[in-house]
Amino acid sequence: MTNGNQVPPATNGSGAPSLWWVLAPLGLALALLGGTLPYILSTPDTAAMGRMSAMRPVGGPFRLVDGDGRVVTEHSWPGRFLLIYFGYTHCPASCPTALNAMAEAVDGMGDAAGRVQPLFITVDPARDDRATMKDYAAQFSPRLSGLTGTPAAVAEAARHYHINYRARPQTGGGYAMDHSSIVYLMSPDGRLAAMIPADEKPDAMRRDIVAAMR
Amino acid sequence: MRRLRAAVAAIGFGLPLSGVLAAASASEAAPTAASTAGIELSRPWARATVTDTGVAFLSIHNAGPADRLEGVSTPVAARAGLHEMSMSNGMMEMRALPSLSIPAGATVVLSPDDRHIMLEGLNRRLRRGDNFPLKLRFQHAGVLELQVPVAGPGAEGPDGAKH
Incomplete structure (x- = not known):
């Protein structure tokens, strides 16, 4: 059980929020000029995701630590798809919903489950040490690996994944994390295979994953 | 769908059923449904926790005049409060709600999709199968207490309910 009441210094995965907001409309314009958004989602955030995808590809190198203290990178699961969600363990509502869907989706895939590695990457490294991440991830599925790292390592990973x-x-002390909430499926070659709404039900998520793995 | 079911499940007939539920949850004082002055609480549940932060949900039906949920408390947490989750520019944001309007005739469902009761500074880990008491303070209906059963960490509803 962790108990952190210190609010960590303001952090932003992109490193430069003001610049991002300047670039976002430009990205949208480019996307419209290009004619097609690279990925179609049926959520209200399609436009935002489209803007991000139009700017630079999703994915890239990360160097984090898993629940057993092993250093892991994007190459640590060769031949597997990576199902990635960024969140934090003090997250009351959205993260458990997403992680539960990821766990149920993969656990219900039969033999194909072995081709997918679900990952939960914290955006709250100040509170989420590796023991907390291990304990938390295990609640959802033995397959789910919880990753943490230094604030810099987390920020770097988050930046690559937009x-x-x-x-x-929070009033009364402590803090919550506002964060982008999206599930990524990365193909074994490191490219984005699918973006899945984080509030999708387990069965729908499984269908999305299986379809993208074909 | 869930809202409909919650409305149907709203329990408004006080003592006899309360007694049965209290007996079922063994040695727990408060029932898992409560009702007074038109406000009916039902379908409470919480998610199992790992950290000192937890979350609880329930349905609030108002068969009386318009009311307002003004406060929440539980002996298992230092702080309990209403929160609302929203998506803003692709960011999941959480905000504290000072109070929550319960219109006449309405059923307000707290769920992982939007509004929830945030429990901070938990003094014990909430484990699946546990119960803990929760008090809700309404502007007109006063204080209602009920027992909240703990479901799995990623549950989308109380144990035993289809989701």
Whole structure:
């Protein structure tokens, strides 16, 4: 059980929020000029995701630590698809929903489950040490690996995956994290295979994953 | 769908059923449904926790005049409060709600999709199968207490319910 009441310094996965907001409309314009958004989603955030995808590809190198203290990178699961969600363990609502869907989706895939590695990457390294991440991930599925790292390592990973996050102080003490909430399926060659809404039900998520793995 | 079911499940007939539920959850004082002055609480549940932060949900039906949920408390957490989750520019944001309007005739469902009761500074780990008491303070209906059963960490509803 962790108990952190110190609000960590404001962090942003992209490193430069003001620049991002300047570039976002430009990205949208480019996407419209290009004619097609690279990925079609049936959520209200399609436009935002499209803007991000139009700017630079999703994915890239990361160097984090898993629940057993092993250093892991994007190459640590050769031949497997990576199913990635960024969140934090003090997250009350959205993260458990997403992680439960990921766990149920993969656990219900039969033999194909072995081709997918679900990953939960914290955006709250100040509170989420590796023991907490291990304990938390295990609640959802033995397959799910919880990753943490230094604030810099987390910020670097988040930047590659277009994840923004910031601490929001709570009345009465403590803080919550605002964060981008999206599930990524990365193909074994490191390319984005699918973006899946984080509130999708387990069966729908499984269908999306299986379809993208074909 | 869930809202409909919650409305149907709203329990408004006080003592006899309360007694049965209290007996079922063994040695727990408060029932898992509560009702007074038109406010009916039903379908409470919480998610199992790992950290000192937890979350609880329930349905609030108002068969009386318009009311307002003004406060929440539980002996298992230092702080309990209403929160609302929203998506803003692709960011999942959480905000504290000072109070929650319960219109006359309405059923307000707290769920992982939007509004929830945030429990901070838990003094014990909430484990699946546990119960803990929760008090809700309404502007007109006063204080209602009920027992909240703990479901799995990623549950989308109380144990035993289809989701």
